[in-house]
Every structure is written in C-alpha cells, then in structure tokens.
Amino acid sequence: xxxxxxxxxxxxxxxxxxxxxxxxxxxxxxxxxxxxxxxxxxxxxxxxxxxxxxxxxxxxxxxxxxxxxxxxxxxxxxxxxxxxxxxxxxxxxxxxxxxxxxxxxxxxxxxx
Amino acid sequence: xxxxxxxxxxxxxxxxxxxxxxxxxxxxxxxxxxxxxxxxxxxxxxxxxxxxxxxxxxxxxxxxxxxxxxxxxxxxxxxxxxxxxxxxxxxxxxxxxxxxxxxxxxxxxxxxxxxxxxxx
Numbered sequence: 001x002x003x004x005x006x007x008x009x010x011x012x013x014x015x016x017x018x019x020x021x022x023x024x025x026x027x028x029x030x031x032x033x034x035x036x037x038x039x040x041x042x043x044x045x046x047x048x049x050x051x052x053x054x055x056x057x058x059x060x061x062x063x064x065x066x067x068x069x070x071x072x073x074x075x076x077x078x079x080x081x082x083x084x085x086x087x088x089x090x091x092x093x094x095x096x097x098x099x100x101x102x103x104x105x106x107x108x109x110x111x112x
Numbered sequence: 113x114x115x116x117x118x119x120x121x122x123x124x125x126x127x128x129x130x131x132x133x134x135x136x137x138x139x140x141x142x143x144x145x146x147x148x149x150x151x152x153x154x155x156x157x158x159x160x161x162x163x164x165x166x167x168x169x170x171x172x173x174x175x176x177x178x179x180x181x182x183x184x185x186x187x188x189x190x191x192x193x194x195x196x197x198x199x200x201x202x203x204x205x206x207x208x209x210x211x212x213x214x215x216x217x218x219x220x221x222x223x224x225x226x227x228x229x230x231x232x
Contacts (some may be wrong), residue, residue, distance in 0.1 A: 002155075009153075034220070043118070043205050043223035044156070089156065098144055098209060100221055102156040 003027045004092050006103035014111055019077040021106050023090035026071065030092035034100070035064060035075045038087045047088075048075070080110045115139055116208050118224025125196055126232055133191045133227045135206030142208035145189040146221065147181060150203040162189050196231045203228050 005024045013019045031052040036044035050057040050064045057064050063076045087107050091100045115138040148156040162168040168181035180192040207221040
C-alpha cells in the first residue's frame with residue numbers, strides 16, 4: 001500500500017519557468033512533510049519541509065504548499081535552473097514513529 | 113548541516129558472502145538510525161529502525177536474519193547483508209536522527225551517501 005504517491009515520474013521545464021512537483025498521501029496521521037533532492041548513486045539531501053498545521057512554507061526559490069483536506073502537497077521551484085535537474089522525493093512523517101515514508105520520486109529536467 | 117558518512121560507497125561481492133555497511137554520524141549523536149533500500153527507479157523503502165543500545169525494529173517483509181543491524185554507539189550503526197544473493201543487489205542508504213533538540217523539532221533526517229551493492 002503506497003501511502004505517499006508521486007504520480008508523475010518525470011517533468012521537463014524550461015529554464016526560468018516554474019516547476020511544480022506534486023505529491024499525494026493517504027494517511028491523515030502524517031504530521032510533517034519533507035522534500036528531498038537526490039542525484040544518482042547519492043543519498044537524498046533535504047530541501048524544504050512543512051508542518052501539517054501550516055499550508056505554505058517558503059525558502060528562497062522553493063515553496064511547499066499543503067492542502068490537508070485534499071491530502072496533497074506540492075513543491076514549486078521558481079525560477080527553475082538547470083542545476084535543479086534531479087530526482088525529487090516527497091516524504092511524510094508521523095512524529096510519534098519517526099519513520100519517513102517516501103513517494104516514488106519525480107525526475108525533474110530543467111532545459112537551458 | 114549535519115554529516116552522515118556511509119561506507120563503502122560501492123561493493124561487488126560473490127553470492128553467498130556477507131557484506132557489512134557502516135553508517136556514522138560525524139558531528140552529532142544519533143539516537144536513531146534508519147536503513148533504506150532503493151531499487152532502480154523506485155522509492156526509498158524503509159527497511160528498519162535502529163535505536164542505540166536496543167534491537168532494531170524491522171518493517172514488514174524485511175528478513176531480520178538476512179539484514180543484521182547493529183547500533184552499538186550513538187555515532188555508528190551497521191547493516192550486514194548475510195549470505196548475499198543477486199536479488200539483494202540494491203542501493204542501501206542510512207539516515208540518522210540527531211539527538212539535538214533543535215534538530216528533532218525540525219524533523220529532518222540526514223542521509224548518508226548510500227552504498228551500491230552488486231551481488232554476482
């Protein structure tokens with residue numbers, strides 16, 4: 001049972017435009033959500049997070065939006081840069097377990 | 113940010129041998145470490161949670177006798193793949209939760225760089 005889903009395996013955008021990566025979850029007990037960026041043969045690096053009590057968190061070019069009623073979150077990158085090309089994983093956390101549950105990942109390609 | 117070191121980064125072994133992967137938190141104490149496995153083009157799947165000084169908790173479907181986890185100190189956890197077979201070939205990643213209160217509130221896990229295991 002996939003509790004965290006990223007339904008788009010890949011996304012291609014032009015440099016300077018906005019990239020929007022989507023993530024859906026099924027477990028209403030998740031209380032924290034994180035986005036990680038990953039390059040091949042490397043471990044994930046933390047990007048941005050959001051608590052379930054918020055609906056938006058912004059950090060530079062990265063903004064995460066959370067819609068609890070729809071159990072949906074999205075990561076906006078604007079403007080997109082070629083260096084943003086990587087696999088992006090969303091992850092959900094139940095604080096009392098400490099376990100991160102990952103989505104399948106979305107491969108972002110930013111074209112110059 | 114906090115650094116988690118994972119070693120080796122790549123290992124090739126013969127079927128039937130055992131392989132040990134180390135995960136160290138370099139500049140913080142990690143009371144909890146997690147081990148993940150990633151198949152090509154697949155999500156990171158949580159294998160087990162290890163708490164310092166106690167037995168690891170394995171996720172459903174993960175063989176505890178196949179994947180031995182030891183968390184002997186606050187800075188080191190090891191994963192041993194015993195009697196490895198080709199189907200164990202995968203990318204294994206560890207992560208650590210810092211003891212520091214401020215990091216715990218941030219809910220951020222720091223990840224190692226991963227180990228690519230290839231079993232021939």
